[in-house]
Every structure is written in C-alpha cells, then in structure tokens.
Amino acid sequence: MGFNIAKTNKKRVVIIGGGFGGLKLANKLRGSNFQVVLIDKNNFHQFPPLLYQVASSGLEPGSIIFPFRKIFQKQKDFYFRMAEVKAVIAERNLIETSIGELTYDYLVIASGTITNFFGNKTIEEKALPMKTIQEALELRNTLLSNFEKATICTDPEERQALMNVVIVGGGATGVEVSGVLAEMKKFVMPKDYPDLKPSDMNIYLIEGSPKLLGVMSPEASANAEKFLKEMGVNIILNKRVIDYQDGKVILDDNSTITTKTLVWVSGVTATHFDHIDKELLNRGGRITVNEFNQMQGKTNVFAIGDVCFQTEEEYPNGHPQVAQVAIQQGNLLAENLKQLEAGKKLKPFHYVNLGTLATVGRNKAVADLKKLKLQGFIAWMVWMLVHLRSILGIKNKLMVLIEWVWSYFTYDQSIRLIIYIPKRKKDE
C-alpha cells in the first residue's frame, strides 16, 4: 500500500482536504505546471450549507455531495487519494497518512474544522453534530426513528423525550435546523403521524451569547429570532449547555430539558495534525499564517480556509470561518503558487465580504449584503439563487430545484427514510 504516484519533473502540490478552499485551489491549478495530489478522507466534496436539508429529508445526499474523481475526470497529472492525514513533518517536506507517506514540494493544508464538544465526553458520544453528510443522515435516521418509537411508547415521559428536539448553537446551522423542524412539525407531523400530537413536539434552540446568528447584523439576528418565534421554536439565549445526563440536557443555570435528540452545532475546532508545533497554532487550534497563507517559517507550507488564522486590519481576530474566505484564499493561492514558481512577487490576501445569508423557513430568510439588508421573501429568493448557483453540475442543480419547487407547493419534504449502512469487515 502506498500513494503509487510517480514523481515527474513537475513540482508536486499536495492539498489536504477537498472542501471549499482545497477544491477551488485544485480547480485553479488545472493545466498548470504542477503535479497535484488531492487527499480527502471521503471520495466526495461536500456542500455544507445544505446539509440541514438532507437531515430534514428534503434533499438526497447525491444532490449536495460530488465525487472528486468525477470533478477531476481526465485531468492530467492530477491524483485523488482517499486517506486520513496524520502528521505534517515540514522539515522533511513529508506527510504521514493512513495509506503511507508522501513527499511534497508545496503543501496546502485545507482540512477545515471538526465539531467542538468542549471536552464533554457524554455529549461527544450521544449528541448529533452536523458537519458531514454522514452526520446529516444520522440525524435524519435518529429523528425519524424517535418519532416511530414515540408512536409505540406507552410511558408519557419517555414519549415526550422522544418528541423533544434540542438544538445547541444559534449560528446559521442551528437556525436553519430549528426552522426546518418547525415546518416539519406544522406540515408533515399531522399527516404522517396521526397517532402523535404535533403540539407535543417541542423544538428548543439554545445559544450561549445574547443573539442568534452572531456573525450577522443586529437586524438579521432580530429578524431570525422573530421568524423562529412565530414558527413556535423555543429560543433560549445567554445560556450554555454544560452536560447531557440520563437523557437530560443540563444548562448552566441548572435547568434541564429531556430529549433523545440533541443536535450539537455549537462550535468548531481546527483539524489537528501531529508534529505541527503548538506555537504555530492560534485560538481554536487554527494554524497561524501570514498574508500569503504561509505557515510561519515555511515558504512551501500553506494553510487556507477554516483551518488557518490570518489577520487583516479589518479582521484583527482572524477571518470568519465561512466558505467565501476559503474560496478566495484558494483562488489567490493558485495564483501565488504559479508566481512562486516563476520567481515573482506574491500577492497578499484581502478578504472581500460578499455578504452573509441564513434561511429560516419558507419565504423567510435574512441577508446582509454589501449595502443592503434584506429579510423575508426577497432574502429567501436570494438565498436560494446563491445556493443553487453553488451546487456543482447542471443535473444536480436541476434535482435540487425540483425538490425545492416540489416541497414548496406540497409543504412536504418527502425523503423520510431510515437507512443505516454499517461497515462490515469483509476482506479480512
């Protein structure tokens, strides 16, 4: 077992992670004079902004995740490898992975973040995060299974626990999940579960800070809160979840909420690699980089996207961990790598904020654009257009559009399927 990649006379760029940043970079290096190796632990690129719609039975996984090999079909001197990277040995220009070692001329760390459980083991074991397609499908399975269990449950207290959903984290994902579940409660529950009382389904959204959608404008936050309240979501601000014991979420004021469905979208921490000096990391484990995204002391090791920490005058505490930053950094880095090879001067990164969007429900979204703050139906249309545009491939765009139009008119997300696919050990 090994990478099986012959060294050519081209310089080798190794990209760790095919998220927004890594994918943009790899795409921009098409036809360049580099050998490109893209490493990801999945065989597909994910589109996280729509994961919540997979979790809520609105979209098929295949509409929002895209196989790397298909994206890079026929590309010359490009290699995709499915592997987990364990260590970066920068002094030897080498990485250690689950499938062996690989040397590089240039290394780009674009591995993003993982869910932060803040060291709480019970929450890590039992809560449902939602950063990957696997996790989104697991949330779908759990939600639907718990409703099935509720129909056959004879103990009222347990039934209540099965029907309560607690979402921790009031960022975009938390707001979107709460909204879509509120719609499920209103439109799907009465039709699908005649033997359950929809009013028994309580949705709680808990946020530690004083407002939802922390990165957005006060107007957007207030509107999202108003929308969610109208939809019947119980919003709890200024409180943190400190534990989950015996089926009860415990808040920092010692109040509790019983639930069997605890959704954890409360924070992230950067992916970790062995052998990178701790002094090179900033808060949240992010790798400190200079204005060219170079890791300190290394001209051939870069970090882009959520995993890196880069400051600008406007962003003294680092950029927000959003797709746009990663995409723009990937874009510039492709150029800079070519500049570097040509012995030319590198361009410093400058983040252009194109705006922030979050959707709450049908006809309800909030948008902070450059000079404009939108809410309601118009913001919702903008949200859909922007996201549809970002979906890779015409067929996938079409599929997502059909699902959206369909569920808009039928008030229904219809992919309510419970499917577990365990991994068997077959070839050992």
Added chain:
Amino acid sequence: MGFNIAKTNKKRVVIIGGGFGGLKLANKLRGSNFQVVLIDKNNFHQFPPLLYQVASSGLEPGSIIFPFRKIFQKQKDFYFRMAEVKAVIAERNLIETSIGELTYDYLVIASGTITNFFGNKTIEEKALPMKTIQEALELRNTLLSNFEKATICTDPEERQALMNVVIVGGGATGVEVSGVLAEMKKFVMPKDYPDLKPSDMNIYLIEGSPKLLGVMSPEASANAEKFLKEMGVNIILNKRVIDYQDGKVILDDNSTITTKTLVWVSGVTATHFDHIDKELLNRGGRITVNEFNQMQGKTNVFAIGDVCFQTEEEYPNGHPQVAQVAIQQGNLLAENLKQLEAGKKLKPFHYVNLGTLATVGRNKAVADLKKLKLQGFIAWMVWMLVHLRSILGIKNKLMVLIEWVWSYFTYDQSIRLIIYIPKRKKDE
C-alpha cells in the same frame, strides 16, 4: 412499549410486510370497513427491480424507496408500525414482534423472502447480497472502496482481487448487475481512474444451471448471454460456487477466482416465523396456501407473494416468485376479505402472466410478452416504460427519468459516493 392501537368495532387486518403484495392489499383496503395495521421492519416500501441501479451509482435511494407514512397519509384507521415479526400464534390470533404482541381478526403474511446462502457461513459473512436498499448501498460502497484501494495497492495479485467482481446467480438481478458493471468498466473507469487499467477489471457471472434468466424463454436467455458476452462479461454456466476462502471463490470443479467483491444473488428462501408448523411449509420454506391464499386449517390467516406456495394447473410447482404474482394476489385478497366479511363466496386466484423483462445494458434488454418476444432497443424501451410506470409518485418518476436521460447521454452514472452510516447507541 406496545402497538398502542385501540381496538374499534371494525375487524382488524394485520399485514406483515409492505412489499409489492402487502402494499397493494393495504392500498385496496382504503375506505373499507377494516382497521388496517401494516408492519414492516423498514419505514419504507422498496422497489427491488431498480436496486441494482442504486448499487451501480445510477439512482438515489429515495427515488426507489417510498416512506409508508407518506403513502398512507391521512388514511383513517390505518396504522403503520416499524417492527420485526417473530412468531405467528395462529391458535390465539396473535403475533409476537420486536415491539410487543398484537391480536388480529385477519392476518396476512406478505413478508417475502430473504437471501439463501445455502448454509455457507463464510459466504453469508463476506458476500454481498442485494435484496434490500441497505445491501445495494453496501455494494456501492464496497465496489468504490475496492477501486480506491486498487489505486494505492502495490501488490499486483491483491490489486487484481480488488478489481475482479464475481456475481453468483444468473437470474435477472445477476444479469443486470453484470451488465451495468460492464458499462462502468467501459465508460466510467477510463475517465475516473486514470491510474487503473480498465482491462484489469474482470466481471464473472456464475450460474449453476445451463442458462441465464431461468424463468424466461430460451430466446431471451440466449440473447442476454450474447449481449453480456459482447460487453465483455465472463459467463460461467453449469457451475456452482461451493465456498469462499482466503479471498477466493471456489467452484464445484475446484477452479477458483480471486475477488474482494463477491455479489451473491443466487437464491432466496421464505422468511421464517416461529410457531408455524413445519408441515405447513413447502420447498424454500414457502407457506402452503389454498386457492384463496388461506393457510391450511385457518380461514383467517393468509399468505401472499413470494412467501406463499400456491399451485394452479399451469403452475404445479407453485408460482414464480415475481412481483406480478404478489400484486395480483394482494389485489384479489382485498376483495376476498370484503367478501368474507359480507358472508359471500371467495374467488379463487388465477395468475395472469403479463410477461417477463430483463435489461442488460443501454439499448439492450430482453422481453417475453404474451405473444411477442422482444430484444434489443425496443425491449429496452418497454423495460424502461414499465419500470417508470411502477415508480410511486410523479416527483420520483421525474427524478428517475432525469437520471436515466442524463446517464444515457453522458454515458455516466454519477452518484459514485462512499457513505457508511453506522448505528450508534445513543439513548442507552
């Protein structure tokens, strides 16, 4: 925990299994004077004829499986329960299940068949059957994972094992899987896996009898064989697989084929319930029923579809285990249950064979219709129309059609995603 279903003054019909037969019956009992309880271990109806397209990355699971609760939305005095039935205690009009006991006035066993591994434990553990959506997705995962492993494999023998696919069973599923894999080899491999040699991918189809598609006409069998040979599939007839050891399939002439992907579609056996007398079972474990689908000695216990054994003059060895028999039996049984309640005479079942179809690849299928045998493009069009018609729901029809048209023109099945979703123990 329990079924939580109040007994009303209506008679209760309990249906075990929501396959073709059970679904048809439940549908036909809409608006009748029965309380209907449908029990299935999944929360969705499956459409097995297209499972192989899910396995080969051509369709999304949601296009060919349909949530029961959605199908029966708003239906009065109808109950869906997700459970596994363990025993049928006919003398007490009672079934035992994973969620408790349930009494019935009428019981309909429509639970179908499971894969028959003919007692071979190694094959049961390591081979990939394909009777359920979970198994189809597992086959997709395994195929794609093995190709990924092949790209990083440095041992030529092991790489060959990763690229060989052995399909055991030359029925419709075996023929269809072989065909679609041959197309993947021809159209997808060269583009997606530039570092593998497509010619290294060998597809073997093994059948114990002298011909493929045993239930079809000699013409259809010969044509399917011809098509598959043209597509490069290695067809091995008259040989049975007797074991799978150390990554080698062992045939009854002691020849072996190395493979890490062993697809097992070689036979079925009826689902089993405790407490049903063995004397009531016929070959393949099928429950013997009379012309009204009544189990011997019981006027209120019925079996329909693949799980039952019913003879007619034309079918002295029982009906073929195909969808049409189950659908027609479900249809008639709905009528007969109403007749029974009204104290009227029951109608005996008579199977009307509408024809048999199997597809081999693009533009290639075989069809035995009433007075007509078709092959090639026309048979293929018939196959697509018949199957598209059977897909539940307009949206799903549209989705399947788009996927088909798309892959027809792009020579591509694009949902090549490796996704495992293990079940976590969260609420214990």
